[in-house]
Amino acid sequence: MSVIDPSNRGLQLATRYVVLTLIAVIFAFPLVFMLVSSLKPDDQLLRDTASLRAFLPVGDLSLQNYYAAFDRAPVGTFILNSVLVTGVTVALSLFVCSMAAFAFVFLRWSGRDLVLGVILATLIVPFETIAIPLLLVVSKLPWIGLDGFSLGWLNTYRVQIVPFIADGLTIFLFVQYFKDLPGDLAEAARVEGASNWQIYRKVVMPLAGPVLATAAILKFLVMYNQYLWPLMVVQEEGRRPVMVGLQYFFQLNRAWGEIMAYLSMITVPVLAFYLYMQRSFIASIASTGVKG
Amino acid sequence: MASRLSTSNRAGWLMALPGFGLIVLFVILPFVLAFALSFTNQRLVSPNPTEWVGLSNYRALLGVGVLHLEPERDDAGNVVTDENGAPEYPRLRSFTRNNPDYPHLAGMSEWFFFDRGEGRTYVLASDVVFMRAIVNTLIFVAVVAPVQAGLALVLALLINQRLRGINLFRAIYFMPVVVSIVVVSLLWRFIYAEEGLLNNLLASLTFGAFDGPDWLGNPRTALGSVIAMSVWQAVGFHMVIWLSGLQTISPTLYEAGAIEGASRWQTFRYITWPGLRNTAVLILIVITMQAFALFAQIDVMTNGGPLDSTQTIVFQAVERGYGRQDISSGSTISVFLFVLVLSISLLQRWLTRERR
Amino acid sequence: MTRLTAASALAMLWATGAMAQTELTMWYHGAGNQVESEIVNRIIADFNASQSDWVVSIESFPQNAYNDAVVAAALAGDLPDILDVDGPIMPNWAWAGYLQPLPIEPTRIEAFLPGTKGVWNDQLYSVGLWDAAVALITRQSTLDALGLRTPTLEEPWTQEEFMGAMEAAKASGDYEYAIDLGMSDQSEWYPYAFLPFLWSFGGDLIDAESGYQTAEGVLNGEAALAFGEWWQGMFTEGYAPGPSQDPADHASGFQEGQYAFTWNGNWLALPFLEAFDDVVFLPAPDFGNGNFIGAASWQFAVSGTTEHPEGGAAFIEFALKDEYLRDFSNGIGLIPPTPTAAAMTENYAEGGPMAVFYDLSEDQARLRPVFPGYPVAAKVFAKALTDIANGADVADSLDTAVDEIEADVQSNQGYGQQ
Incomplete structure (x- = not known):
């Protein structure tokens, strides 16, 4: 190994930051555009789109678009609905999918490969192409709730949640990750008399930090951006999520500034969730000090 | 032994069942319904009774x-x-x-x-538009899958270093994924416009020598523009998956490599890459699936045009099923897509099978 | 009150201890438009207070999502009692059973503009509280600078005059394009705004004389081919921006002087009036077979599944009062359907800045083909126009459109028309 002299090292470090920053510029601009535009009046915003001014907070800036957005739509309700639906779905999804993946990787049972194959095949089915048949299914499903037996799931939170708890991608993520975990961990625990449930809870899941964070982020994004489905199954304004709410702003006279203000507001929860997950992601690696 | 296998059987089914059951009810059952609809003349809005029409939807689509x-x-x-x-x-x-x-x-x-x-x-x-949609989708997948997977890996390696403030970069690279695809597509429509940001930028970089095309309005550049934008948009998503794969590689391996005096390339070739094998399979499959499902960008940016140069399979499925109220034709397309992708995956699997 | 409603009202009284009223749900496409929502809510409140049989409650949807939401609800068997429907879509929904004939006396709407009456198969299904109109919009100063005659309803521009205006605007070098046709708005705008041009050339979307069974000869005949060549020329000659038009330019281009003319709807007229004090609204040019604009906007109807059509009709009839028609017009700039309401409005009263639209609507307006296959035919038409604008062969594109429309009619067993 060559001797590293400090100035060289400094130069190297600077180069790294320059590269990282250049790439960052390429990726940062939609968010910058959104935030900056949300502060501009419509005519200026549209004029600026043809030049770099689109990304600069210049000209006539105000919070007017934000006030107007709140006047136009119950923004808070939409965000709350989306956060609720997304949060519950993500939590249930992580549990259900990781448990299934555990069964696929650490247990031997008849039908395992077939079931896994079928689940992976569902990855191919784009949601748009089964939305109508799915609508027919959920409109006939029974439900037993606090208010007794009912038929049809329309206009509820559960119709936005339950169909999306289990999905092929999340299961697949967990399966591929679990395969990388040392198999003897589970064997050792089994020899010590641990039940499958205990192995899942106490041995495997504590090591699953990175994939939990990844799966959570990906699922969060999918759920938070739901549009077609809630549009079809939710009629009450009080239960609508953010992406359906976005359409409130696409009137015949498009209020571009308000659109940007609304988007800036609904992006906050996603960003917060991502940053939180990223931190816990790193923390989980630090604490488990993973394995080979 | 027998008893152990049977417990495993019960535990296996028990633990897989919640997930599998939900998928059966909410994905497979609707898909089976769609499959059945593809043999009927079912319309989205119609008082006419549904009739079986055999393979005529398939003939109309693929003849x-x-x-x-x-x-x-x-x-x-x-x-x-x-x-x-x-x-x-x-x-x-x-x-x-x-x-x-x-x-x-x-x-x-x-x-x-x-x-x-x-x-x-x-x-x-019989259906020229759909033929073009198939070709465009295949081109899209063939370009996007390797390029996006490769770029995402480069980004993941770049971001997987110990540096002050690296978390900030990590967050920024993920930005296009966080902002809704609808918005991102709208923004790129401004960027790609004839008098838009991209052309203005290119013109000023070349001192006016470059007279940019109408990126989305020209059949020769439209698909390429959609591809570039899509790679840019989703690369952060796959970067995150690569990152979680990188985390599973034990630091002790790297330490051993350093002691052996391995070069950077050798470290990547013999330690990092083998450790990413399962992640690579995952990413390639996920990207391929997502690329085949290309829809939102097309819907917002080009509507399949100009001159069908950006028609895609899923866009056509939606256009027919909802726009033209022909739910049986839309279902036929989804069945076709399923068979197409399944055959490609099986072929891929057969080609990359481990030879012993 | 019928015996049935009395009974159900009684049942409700028993159950809730509340007033003896039957609840009616209503869906409306105006979510996100505060002015519109405020007016609709006021009508509902007035109606609910005015009688004791019915209580209307409203659920508003954003316009872009509305049709999909209604179709989904119909599939799931979950339609409301009252709903609103975009005029040209009405026959489709009526045919599919989403709507039922509206029990309102024809005399009640005698004075209404023709575009506001939703009649299909000789039955009234829907009534509009306003109509919309399209005009060729420019500035008087532009006409003067380019040395152009001001066209009138009696004497609109001919094709030569219109093309002369395009050429003059282009030659002046003052504009990026001579006219903004609104090509970036790829929705119902295409058939609504451009079908009138085809009519004026003498063609049509579908052959009404065939009982709406084929488009052969009308969408690909001589007149349609002439229309197609002219249409393509608008783009190859650089008079108008094509389908890839930047939405930002469409939104603000005219106000910023990028375009000399804009072919635009009156719902967008208010910003123009704010930007310039010499905006003029000109009638559509006459390409040889008369000059037209599209008629019919959103209208109210009762659903096919409601048990109380008479309740829905009572509400709709209530909403047809001139004062509400006036409020809608003042609020969102649309054309009031009756002369008496027009006289009460700011913009459409005699001498008002948009009064010309009322005359346009009365004189030029023509309904888009009133048949259940319209939504699909309109999509096909929009695609053909987009392709032709992008340089596709005119005859091939129109032939393809004819084939697609015919295939659709066949797969719907003729849409039940004779």
């Missing part, structure tokens, strides 16, 4: 035919040419519409042609 034509000749037997000197051919519609001599070509139209000898051979399709 192809060939027609060889000789150029038109005048009475003297000379080839008739147009003002550019190119030979003229009879109008195809005279063969494909109400022509009892060519029943197998009824309702078809020109997909493409090639000249052979004196004459010209036309390849006709």
